[in-house]
Amino acid sequence: xxxxxxxxxLDLAPAGEDRFVGHxxxxxxxxxxxxxxxxxxxxxxxxxxxxxxxxSLHAYFLLGGDPREPILxxxxxxxxxxxxxTRRVVARQKGEAIFVTVASFHEQEPGFDxxxxxxxxxxxxxxxxxxxxxxxxxxxARDHMKRMLDMTWPIDIxxxxxxxxxxxxxxxxxxxxxxxxxxxxxxxxxxxxxxxxYLSDMSLLETALGAHGVSxxxxxxxxxxxxxxxxxxxxxxxxxxxLYVQDSPNAVGATGLVRGLIYTREGVLVASVAQEGLMxxxxxx
Numbered sequence: 001x002x003x004x005x006x007x008x009x010l011d012l013a014p015a016g017e018d019r020f021v022g023h024x025x026x027x028x029x030x031x032x033x034x035x036x037x038x039x040x041x042x043x044x045x046x047x048x049x050x051x052x053x054x055x056s057l058h059a060y061f062l063l064g065g066d067p068r069e070p071i072l073x074x075x076x077x078x079x080x081x082x083x084x085x086t087r088r089v090v091a092r093q094k095g096e097a098i099f100v101t102v103a104s105f106h107e108q109e110p111g112f113d114x115x116x117x118x119x120x121x122x123x124x125x126x127x128x129x130x131x132x133x134x135x136x137x138x139x140x141a142r143d144h145m146k147r148m149l150d151m152t153w154p155i156d157i158x159x160x161x162x163x164x165x166x167x168x169x170x171x172x173x174x175x176x177x178x179x180x181x182x183x184x185x186x187x188x189x190x191x192x193x194x195x196x197x198y199l200s201d202m203s204l205l206e207t208a209l210g211a212h213g214v215s216x217x218x219x220x221x222x223x224x225x226x227x228x229x230x231x232x233x234x235x236x237x238x239x240x241x242x243l244y245v246q247d248s249p250n251a252v253g254a255t256g257l258v259r260g261l262i263y264t265r266e267g268v269l270v271a272s273v274a275q276e277g278l279m280x281x282x283x284x285x
Contacts, residue, residue: 001025003154003183003239009036010043010194018075020044024067028151032065034225035201037091037099039194044073045087045103046190052085052105054193058229059101069093083107115233115269116261124178124241124265127158133165141166144217155199156182158241164206166215173211173248177203178241178265185239195238196271200230200260205277208248208256224278226255236262236270254280 001009005025012020022040024032038059046054065071076088084106091099128136134145145165158178163171179202181195205223206216214221236242243263250257260273 001027001153003181003185006154006181006195006198007186007191010039010191012040012043012047012073015072018048018077020047020073020075022071022073024065024069024071026067027153028147029067030064032067032071032098033201034061034228035198037061037065037071038101038201038228038230039198040071041073041089041091041099041101042103042194042197043190044075045089045101046105048075048077048087049085049105050080052083052107053189054103054232055106056229056231057101057103057197058227059099060227061099061225063093063096063098064224065091065093065098071098078102083109118243118261118263118267118269119176119245121160121176121178121243121245124158127160127178128162129158130156133159133162136162137165139166140217141215144215152202154182155202156180157203164203164210164215165217168213170213171210173207174246175207175210176243176245179203179244180241181239183239185237189235192236192238193232196232196236196242196262197230199238200244200262200271200273201225201228201275203244204246204258204260204273204275205256205279207246207258208251208277208279211248211251220282222278222280222282226276226278229274231272232270233272234268234270236264236268241265242270251279254278 015021072092078086245261256279262271
């Protein structure tokens with residue numbers, strides 16, 4: 001998929017009052033990619049808001065979506081206040097809810113301003129691109145990277161530590177990678193907000209699995225995003241490199257929690273992320 005095709009994916013078709021229809025990219029995913037439905041739901045909500053930009057979104061993945069079927073997004077106008085506007089979006093396929101989110105919008109106003117500084121990290125140009133990473137990795141990790149190369153484009157990723165993709169010793173459940181949309185996007189800020197959501201669903205559970213010496217490509221592990229929250233702090237171009245800093249403070253009961261901070265390469269904090277995911281050992285493969 002190209003960046004132009006991603007933009008087209010985000011251009012939902014009207015389907016009645018506060019209802020919109022989206023389609024999926026057929027790029028090898030057996031289920032609808034979570035970042036896609038997150039981004040499309042935000043687009044649907046924004047279409048019904050007269051003023052203000054999104055500042056937070058809290059979502060639950062209810063069922064795995066079928067990428068061959070259209071997705072109906074139904075927007076409920078929960079509140080239109082003077083400063084804040086709230087929308088609830090339900091995504092459906094074949095009449096069943098597969099996803100639900102609540103998004104809040106805020107008209108910009110002056111106020112307090114602080115942000116946590118980014119950790120030190122090598123520049124993206126100093127990190128191997130994905131094709132170089134394929135050559136550096138071995139065994140199942142190399143095969144996994146080859147599959148992901150085509151399935152995730154136009155998301156471009158450069159990891160600061162390739163051991164996150166390989167099984168082996170238990171690692172600290174924290175790390176960082178550079179990510180972006182690898183081709184130019186239109187300047188529309190709404191497209192960049194949706195694109196930020198699109199790429200924010202990538203790589204989080206790898207951080208939690210590392211605490212147990214397990215890699216994401218292990219066929220004995222079942223993983224899936226359960227919920228996702230993102231807070232928009234400051235605008236950013238998503239077709240430029242962003243540092244995605246992640247840590248996992250907890251895993252219990254077949255679930256793992258991962259937190260993320262997203263910075264520009266200049267060190268500006270643009271978004272915070274939290275996600276809980278299923279991390280279950282399969283009984284048989």
